[in-house]
Amino acid sequence: MSRRLLLILVLGVFLVSAVFGAKYTLRFGHVLAPGEPYHQAFLKWAKAVEEKTNGDVRIEVFPSSQLGVEEDIIEQIRMGAPVGWNTDSARLGMYVKDIGVMNLAYFIDFMGAKTPEEAIEVLKKIKQSPTMQKWLKELEQRFGIKVLSFYWVQGYxxxxxxxxxxxxxxxxxxxxxxxxxxxxxxxxxxxxxxxxxxxxxxxxxxxxxxxxxxxxxxxxxxxxxxxxxxxxxxxxxxxxLLINFEIVSADWFNSLPKEYQKIIEEEMDKAGIEVSLKIMKELEExxxxxxxxxxxxxxxxxxxxxxxxxxxxxxxxxxxxxxxxxxxxxxxxxxx
The missing domain is CATH 3.40.190.170 (Bacterial extracellular solute-binding protein, family 7)
Structure with a gap:
């Protein structure tokens, strides 16, 4: 099946969903098993978004690569399909080279973080930095990839x-x-x-x-x-320290009302910080x-x-x- 035909089929599913359900629907996928902490955190994010948008935004979460392989999903994202994916900076570095720096050895240590809490605070500072903002803007405007959050850390x-x-x-x-x-x-x-x-x-x-x-x-x-x-x-x-990036189509995201965009990003950040600290502080031990x-x-x-x-x-x-x-x-x- 060609990627273009696959995109047409995906968009068809969402047209049906829009008629019979929420105004906006996102299918979000990852490679981890349903029992993994990340999957539960994504479900929590989806529930919070649906509640805070009064059901207008519905997010369906698919574990275990059920949506397909990463390369195809990212291609769909770039073409504007309402899908999302859990990826990392090495993958995004294929589009904006420098962002791949966050996936190299001891990156978080070079940034000065020594504890889980400090790691999260460093990521917050990186998000606000002019350099990261430049990379994120290029990903969005040149490649159609919107980064919702990179506060999702999988541990050392x-x-x-x-x-x-x-x-x-x-x-x-x-x-x-x-x-x-x-x-x-x-x-x-x-x-x-x-x-x-x-x-x-x-x-x-x-x-x-x-x-x-x-x-x-x-x-x-x-x-x-x-x-x-x-x-x-x-x-x-x-x-x-594996730092994950949560991405969606920039075209899809920018088609949403501004207040819904804010809710989606804020709840994604919140869920990511919560599960990351749990993984680094409790589950690792x-x-x-x-x-x-x-x-x-x-x-x-x-x-x-x-x-x-x-x-x-x-x-x-x-x-x-x-x-x-x-x-x-x-x-x-x-x-x-």
Missing amino acids: RHFVTNKPIRKPEDLNGLRIRTPGAPAWQESIRSLGAIPVAVNFGEIYTAVQTRAVDGAELTYANVYNGGLYEVLKYMSETGHF EYKQKCIEKGMAVIPASEIDKEAFMEKAKQAYKNLGLENALNQLIKEVKGE
């Missing part, structure tokens, strides 16, 4: 291997699974490991067959994937204990040479031509 990612990792040199020669996007690949390479792109669902087998020596994941990923059965150590490097109970050994952050890792991470920014973007945000956020 650490190295999970069969040897303890305390300094960059400990990663030398290790084949580490990470997503295939350049931001991830270059970051892992800069930290000292050999990045290997393996599908998320194939990590367990890849470790068993020694296609990889480990991965970089959250505690929840490790526990839910049963990786404690094949990997012994979780080293709390905290190199990535909960899954950490579950991994320990399954026999994993944890190398705590206090034993990690974080300064050495952060110094190594700078090479990825240089290789991807994102040094200036990083430095400009640091200057605007910190007032330096």
Whole structure:
């Protein structure tokens, strides 16, 4: 099926919805399972929006990639279809290169955030910065992508291997699974490991067959994937803090009454902050204990040479031509 035909079918669904239901309907999708905290937070956002617009705006949330693959969804968004998606800055960096800086190793640490609360405050400052406003404007006006919020954080990612990792040199020669996007690949390479792109669902087998020596994941990923059965150590490097972007069609969004636009954005921010703090402060510790109970050994952050890792991470920014973007945000956020 061609993308144009797919768009026509999607628009047809919404015409029917407009006749028999809400004045404005949005189908919002993501790749996570229905039981994930994010899905529940999206449902909460949808309910709040419907209530505050007196039923005029209806948001239907679809988990587990039910709406399709990300590339096709973003294409629909750009063409004006009333759909939305949970993505990240690496993906948006394919349109506005510099925005991809937020997906590189230790980005939030370079911004000066040391706690979950500080991370959220930094994101708020970034949103108001002239540089970010310029990027968001370009995404909207040139590519038709409206960013509703980027206060959605999925927690810190650490190295999970069969040897303890305390300094960059400990990663030398290790084949580490990470997503295939350049931001991830270059970051892992800069930290000292050999990045290997393996599908998320194939990590367990890849470790068993020694296609990889480990991965970089959250505690929840490790526990839910049963990786404690094949990997012994979780080293709390905290190199990535995955920051998600919630996007919709700029054409669709701008067709709404101004008061509805405000409600949609404010409620999205509110839901994102709430679930992000819960993930970083409560769920990470909960899954950490579950991994320990399954026999994993944890190398705590206090034993990690974080300064050495952060110094190594700078090479990825240089290789991807994102040094200036990083430095400009640091200057605007910190007032330096």
